[in-house]
Amino acid sequence: MKNKKIILALSLIGAIIVCVLIYNSKYKAKDIPVTITPNVILATQPAQIIYGTPVSLSIPAIDINATFKSVGITSEGAMDMPKNMDDIGWYDLGTKPGDIGSAVIAGHYGVKTGNSQAFNNIHKLVKGDKINIIDDKGNNISFVVRESKSFSPEAGTSEIFISRDGKAHLNLITCEGVWNNVTKNYSGRLVVFTDKE
Numbered sequence: 001m002k003n004k005k006i007i008l009a010l011s012l013i014g015a016i017i018v019c020v021l022i023y024n025s026k027y028k029a030k031d032i033p034v035t036i037t038p039n040v041i042l043a044t045q046p047a048q049i050i051y052g053t054p055v056s057l058s059i060p061a062i063d064i065n066a067t068f069k070s071v072g073i074t075s076e077g078a079m080d081m082p083k084n085m086d087d088i089g090w091y092d093l094g095t096k097p098g099d100i101g102s103a104v105i106a107g108h109y110g111v112k113t114g115n116s117q118a119f120n121n122i123h124k125l126v127k128g129d130k131i132n133i134i135d136d137k138g139n140n141i142s143f144v145v146r147e148s149k150s151f152s153p154e155a156g157t158s159e160i161f162i163s164r165d166g167k168a169h170l171n172l173i174t175c176e177g178v179w180n181n182v183t184k185n186y187s188g189r190l191v192v193f194t195d196k197e
Contacts, residue, residue: 110179
């Protein structure tokens with residue numbers, strides 16, 4: 001009789017355990033949060049281009065093809081200009097064309113020698129016109145005109161030489177206005193601001 005009670009008790013305990021297991025599997029499992037780890041595809045970063053020294057510039061809209069000379073600062077503290085009136089000067093103490101920041105290029109304006117001055121017609125450029133530069137590594141760097149602005153010779157140059165937006169720009173500078181025989185200079189400056197395409 002005692003053995004029968006023990007067997008009955010064990011059977012009852014076993015039945016309870018089975019019921020608990022079934023209950024947990026049917027009703028409780030859905031309450032357990034399930035974390036699904038998505039397949040992550042890592043995008044490979046494009047190789048960063050290391051730009052070289054600019055060699056030539058072309059502006060199809062105004063039929064300009066010019067070669068570069070590297071220039072620095074004059075004894076008066078202004079950006080220097082190339083000696084040949086048909087060359088353009090890249091300010092080599094600043095940003096290279098294509099790099100983050102503002103690369104600055106200057107070209108002559110006005111007919112003094114009978115030759116075509118490099119930047120005589122940049123005032124005709126309009127928003128969307130393209131400018132192409134080839135560097136000494138063979139990179140073809142394309143820029144798009146954003147806007148043109150006139151400055152007095154005494155105006156600050158931070159807007160022209162400094163950029164903090166994390167993008168690459170190319171700014172073209174030339175003279176404009178009236179020639180002054182006393183100062184041997186023009187009355188204004190024209191800057192064409194462009195953005196890397």
